[in-house]
Amino acid sequence: MKALIDLLTRRVRLYRPDGNPLRRRSDRLESVAVLVTALVVLAGVWPAILAGRLAYGGALQEESAHAAGRHQVRATLLADAPAAGVALTEMPVREQQVMARWTTPSGAARSGPVPVPGAAKAGSTVPLWIDADGRPAPPPADRTVLRTRGVVTGVLLMSAIVLTALGGFAGFRWWTDRRRYQEWEVQWARADEEWGRRRSP
Numbered sequence: 001m002k003a004l005i006d007l008l009t010r011r012v013r014l015y016r017p018d019g020n021p022l023r024r025r026s027d028r029l030e031s032v033a034v035l036v037t038a039l040v041v042l043a044g045v046w047p048a049i050l051a052g053r054l055a056y057g058g059a060l061q062e063e064s065a066h067a068a069g070r071h072q073v074r075a076t077l078l079a080d081a082p083a084a085g086v087a088l089t090e091m092p093v094r095e096q097q098v099m100a101r102w103t104t105p106s107g108a109a110r111s112g113p114v115p116v117p118g119a120a121k122a123g124s125t126v127p128l129w130i131d132a133d134g135r136p137a138p139p140p141a142d143r144t145v146l147r148t149r150g151v152v153t154g155v156l157l158m159s160a161i162v163l164t165a166l167g168g169f170a171g172f173r174w175w176t177d178r179r180r181y182q183e184w185e186v187q188w189a190r191a192d193e194e195w196g197r198r199r200s201p
Contacts, residue, residue: 030176037169044161052154059146069132070140074125075100078111081120100126104134112136 078099097113098120104110114128114136131137 030173033169033172037165040165040168041162044158044165048154048158048161051157052150054150055153056146056150059141059149063141063146066140070129070137071105072127072129072139073102073104075102075114075128076125077114077116077120077122080122081116081118100128102128102130102134104130106134108134110134 078101081096081098096116096118098116099111100114100116101109101111102114110130112135114126116126120126129137129139
């Protein structure tokens with residue numbers, strides 16, 4: 001922790017505006033670039049939160065539209081679920097389907113294959129989601145899944161903003177470093193020429 005604090009302290013001292021006469025114009029421009037980068041990252045927090053909330057709200061509306069005609073009923077199994085062999089080398093068995101019958105909210109009788117747990121027996125009942133036509137339908141998505149979608153959207157947008165800001169700063173610093181090296185080469189050439197004159201008789 002102390003090493004991180006020391007690093008941050010050195011960075012603040014390096015980029016803070018001051019009246020140091022040894023600071024070049026490029027150093028001051030780099031300090032401005034650091035400030036702009038930090039402001040861009042801070043300004044990106046609100047759009048990321050807004051995007052996450054919009055993604056969650058859109059997913060919630062979509063799920064509500066799909067769930068409008070769905071109902072949960074109890075389905076009675078007409079057969080035992082087949083026993084699933086267990087072996088360490090086998091892949092996990094998908095949820096099995098067994099013939100069952102159920103009654104729709106309007107009173108119509110329906111039958112068909114429904115997903116059941118592995119140990120289900122004939123005559124037992126299992127919860128079943130059906131659509132407006134009485135056919136089996138997927139259950140509504142969990143609110144946690146929808147919230148996770150919103151959080152992931154916000155995090156991805158915030159990551160893109162941070163990476164873009166840091167990439168822009170890295171490009172600017174690369175450009176300023178090239179300018180500094182060019183200036184140093186010119187100054188060293190002048191110094192060599194001046195020293196050469198002083199040494200010559």
